[in-house]
Amino acid sequence: MSSRFTKAILALGSNLGERNDTLSTAVADLVDRPEIRLLGVSPVVQTKAVGGPVGQPDFLNMVIAIETTLAPLELLQHCHDVEQMHHRVREVRWGPRTLDVDIIVYGELTSDDETLTLPHPRAAERAFVLYPWALLDPAARLNGESVAELATKAEDFPGLRPFDGFDGSGSVAAAGAVE
Numbered sequence: 001m002s003s004r005f006t007k008a009i010l011a012l013g014s015n016l017g018e019r020n021d022t023l024s025t026a027v028a029d030l031v032d033r034p035e036i037r038l039l040g041v042s043p044v045v046q047t048k049a050v051g052g053p054v055g056q057p058d059f060l061n062m063v064i065a066i067e068t069t070l071a072p073l074e075l076l077q078h079c080h081d082v083e084q085m086h087h088r089v090r091e092v093r094w095g096p097r098t099l100d101v102d103i104i105v106y107g108e109l110t111s112d113d114e115t116l117t118l119p120h121p122r123a124a125e126r127a128f129v130l131y132p133w134a135l136l137d138p139a140a141r142l143n144g145e146s147v148a149e150l151a152t153k154a155e156d157f158p159g160l161r162p163f164d165g166f167d168g169s170g171s172v173a174a175a176g177a178v179e
């Protein structure tokens with residue numbers, strides 16, 4: 001097994017239960033293994049639910065940057081395990097959930113496999129992913145485009161707002177620059 005680390009971006013969302021507590025414990029759970037190192041944590045934003053049942057609660061969303069020696073499918077399984085630790089129930093597509101963890105990018109890897117599509121096939125349209133990612137890493141690019149520019153063009157951008165304690169620049173600086 002190679003011990004080479006690959007950088008990856010994970011997106012986290014929660015719209016059921018104690019959303020902010022769930023996100024912070026989920027970050028700790030995600031990085032609580034030697035094959036994963038935490039590189040940076042975005043600010044948390046509150047967002048209107050995109051798709052799914054009408055009237056579901058607002059989400060809290062954030063992204064983290066990691067580096068990992070896990071293979072892509074091992075990382076996906078780990079994300080699912082952490083979702084289960086937070087009692088994620090899959091009932092309705094895009095329905096409310098205690099915790100969702102998606103892999104947005106894994107290094108430069110591209111994949112059309114429906115079990116793991118990379119980059120995440122809907123990330124480029126989702127301000128709830130793009131905006132916190134741009135705050136974490138203003139130079140980030142996705143599919144050759146600026147993540148910050150994609151965020152402002154996304155349909156859900158106007159519904160997005162800072163969550164309590166949000167301090168974009170401070171949080172980004174505190175999290176450290178992402179190479």
Ligand SMILES: Nc1ncnc2c1ncn2[C@@H]1O[C@H](COP(=O)(O)OP(=O)(O)OP(=O)(O)O)[C@@H](O)[C@H]1O
Nearest residue numbers: 093094100101102103104114115116117118120122
């Ligand atoms: N990049 C990816 N990250 C996470 N899951 C993925 C990815 N690509 C494909 N999948 C697959 O998508 C399946 C459904 O994931 P999930 O239930 O989290 O979807 P969702 O969050 O409701 O919707 P969306 O996929 O639009 O974010 C997973 O079981 C997984 O196999």
Ligand SMILES: Nc1nc2c(c(=O)[nH]1)N=C(CO)CN2
Nearest residue numbers: 013047048049050059094128
């Ligand atoms: N605001 C918001 N909307 C969503 C989210 C999410 O995390 N935030 N996740 C979805 C499926 O992954 C579908 N819709």
